[in-house]
Amino acid sequence: MRRKSVREGPLTFTDEDYAHDVALFSGGLDSLGWAAQQAALPFPRALLLVTFAERNFEALQDQVYEAVRGLRRRPVRRLTQSQTVRKPRGSGIELELTTRSGGLLYAATAVHAAAAEHVPVVHPPENGRLALNPPPSAARAGTCSTRSVHPWTVHHLNRVISEVAEPGSAIRVENPFATLTKGDVCAAAHDAGMPQRVLEPTLSCGAPPDRRPAGPALAHCGLCYPCLVRRSGLVPAFGEDRTPYAADPWDPDLPASRTGNWQALRRWLDTEWSMLDLVADAPLPPDTQPASLMEVVERGRGELRALIAWAGKRAPRKAS
DSSP states (O other), X not given: OOXXXXXXXXXXXXXXXXXXXXXXOOSSHHXXXXXXXXXXXXXXXXXXXXXXXXXTOHHXXXXXXXXXXXXXXXXXXXXXXXXXXXXXTTOOOOOOOSSTTHHHXXXXXXXXXXXXXXXXXXXXXXXXXXXHOOOSSGGGOGGGSOOTTOHHHHHHHHHHHHHHSOTTOOOEEOOTTTTOOHHHHHHHHHHTTOOHHHHTTSOOOSSOGGGSTTSOSOSOOSOSHHHHHHHHHHHXXXXXXXXXXXXXXXXXXXXXXGOHHHHHHHHHHTSOOOHXXXXXXXXXXXXOOHHHHHHHHHHHHHHHHHHHHHHHHHOOOOOO
């Protein structure tokens, strides 16, 4: 029998063997936009994308990832982390079963990967308007609105990293899309080589129908706030949105109980939103330039108003 040779001693790596960039990659529009931009750069060192597996949507994430790899301007690698929570046998530990800690775990995984790859910065790409996520109604205030990439969250995450890291080796988390709207992100992804047919299958929904046993086999409900923001980016960028949604919020036959996000959004857009609203909603880091945040929110509101106008031309009349 032929014996296999065994290499003894440590493996050696050159600088080119390590990644040069690390970014979060959910398979959504924002993460695809940043990945496409970076993958399109003619650079010899790899782009490492950190993914949290979305139950029932692994195939969709794989499809979006392969589209990024297809740009073929630089090496692209992916690290996929499961979101399944497993309780150690006999531990008696009470586990956190909600998704509230998901954003922190997602970022921590990317920071850990960046440390292993000797990369100084982790990018969690999220358009600036949704990163701030100003609530369209009092019902979405506080923890009811996601703040995982809010400037205040990123600021404190960087403080924690600096406290636990060795001097001079702290990794920073920076949102590269902090000043961009959803429409800006869609346009940037398209400019980087992503056609509309690739952007539309991305996953944005906060309550995908595929996660409900009796739901339709679709990735987007069309009614949640992330779906509305998604539509507000695709419509200005391409003049249309051909994504298959389970429902349209402007459908006159929908019951009022299902159009709450749409109605709240319309009321918010009819209300003046000022610098006072910005600083009262959530704290901001000391080095923040509030004017730039106000600018991205106002441009995002403009995209949402354009979506409402577009929807008005498509909405059928309610049957009498």
